[in-house]
Amino acid sequence: MIILKNMFSRRWILATLFVLVGSAVCVRLGIWQLDRLSQRLAFNEQYLLASNTTPLMLNSAPMDDLTTMEYRIITVTGTYDPLNQVVLRNQFHDNQPGYFLLTPLILSDGVRILIERGWIPAAGNSTPTDWHQYDLPDQVTISGIIRLGPSQPELGGVRDPELTAGQLRLDFWNNINLDRIGKQMPGRLLSVFVQPNPEPIPTEPPYPYQPTIEISEGPHFGYAMQWFSFALLLFFGYPFFLRQQMKNT
Numbered sequence: 001m002i003i004l005k006n007m008f009s010r011r012w013i014l015a016t017l018f019v020l021v022g023s024a025v026c027v028r029l030g031i032w033q034l035d036r037l038s039q040r041l042a043f044n045e046q047y048l049l050a051s052n053t054t055p056l057m058l059n060s061a062p063m064d065d066l067t068t069m070e071y072r073i074i075t076v077t078g079t080y081d082p083l084n085q086v087v088l089r090n091q092f093h094d095n096q097p098g099y100f101l102l103t104p105l106i107l108s109d110g111v112r113i114l115i116e117r118g119w120i121p122a123a124g125n126s127t128p129t130d131w132h133q134y135d136l137p138d139q140v141t142i143s144g145i146i147r148l149g150p151s152q153p154e155l156g157g158v159r160d161p162e163l164t165a166g167q168l169r170l171d172f173w174n175n176i177n178l179d180r181i182g183k184q185m186p187g188r189l190l191s192v193f194v195q196p197n198p199e200p201i202p203t204e205p206p207y208p209y210q211p212t213i214e215i216s217e218g219p220h221f222g223y224a225m226q227w228f229s230f231a232l233l234l235f236f237g238y239p240f241f242l243r244q245q246m247k248n249t
Contacts (some may be wrong), residue, residue, distance in 0.1 A: 022234050026228070026230040027228065033220045033221070036218075036220045037218070037220035040218050040220060047213055050072040056073065057076075066192045067148060070146055070147060072145065074194060075143045077139065077142075078106050078107045078139065079105070079106050080104070080135065081103065085131060086102050087099035088100040096122075099125060101116075111190060113193065114149075115196065116193055116196070116208075118207040148192055149178035159175070170184070179191075
């Protein structure tokens with residue numbers, strides 16, 4: 001009781017409040033790391049399920065549930081629409097700046113799906129006209145993985161500007177916002193895009209890209225235990241510290 005009384009005395013009240021708030025913050029950070037762990041485990045499960053499911057032949061499959069199939073292997077046949085292709089800014093290959101070339105693929109029923117064809121150098125590709133050097137006029141069959149396009153930029157990312165008066169389209173994008181990109185092209189654009197399988201030894205741009213996925217729990221559990229330990233040290237160590245200070249006065 002004496003310790004408790006002194007903890008909330010005028011002399012120690014600020015230190016006590018600091019310890020209580022610090023302990024609460026540490027506990028909250030520990031819970032946040034456990035939430036991150038749950039999200040990571042859920043992602044691992046979803047990725048393994050999608051990547052090990054039978055490849056989807058898009059031309060002969062229903063297209064209603066594609067947003068639930070991220071990372072599933074897909075094969076699709078169609079004809080590229082280079083007049084409506086766009087690029088994704090700030091992409092690098094071997095430390096060289098460039099873009100990701102995003103070209104709609106027109107299926108036999110007229111529906112379009114965006115293909116992230118891969119990296120092209122910034123040099124020599126400053127206008128949409130320059131991108132026509134990568135045109136493929138014949139029908140193509142693409143194998144790759146399904147990806148979702150985020151409607152919002154990642155943390156620290158840059159939003160895409162709104163169209164100005166008289167402007168009909170954006171050619172250079174910061175995010176693969178499929179909803180907005182679809183509004184500037186004819187027909188229906190599906191709500192997913194495809195990252196083609198990379199070539200074993202790429203010869204010339206565009207260089208296809210797919211992310212490297214690590215299946216693990218990550219460091220989140222260890223971080224959570226650290227934050228909970230800090231909370232325990234603050235909350236239970238403070239009374240011992242205060243008792244020692246009282247003995248010395």
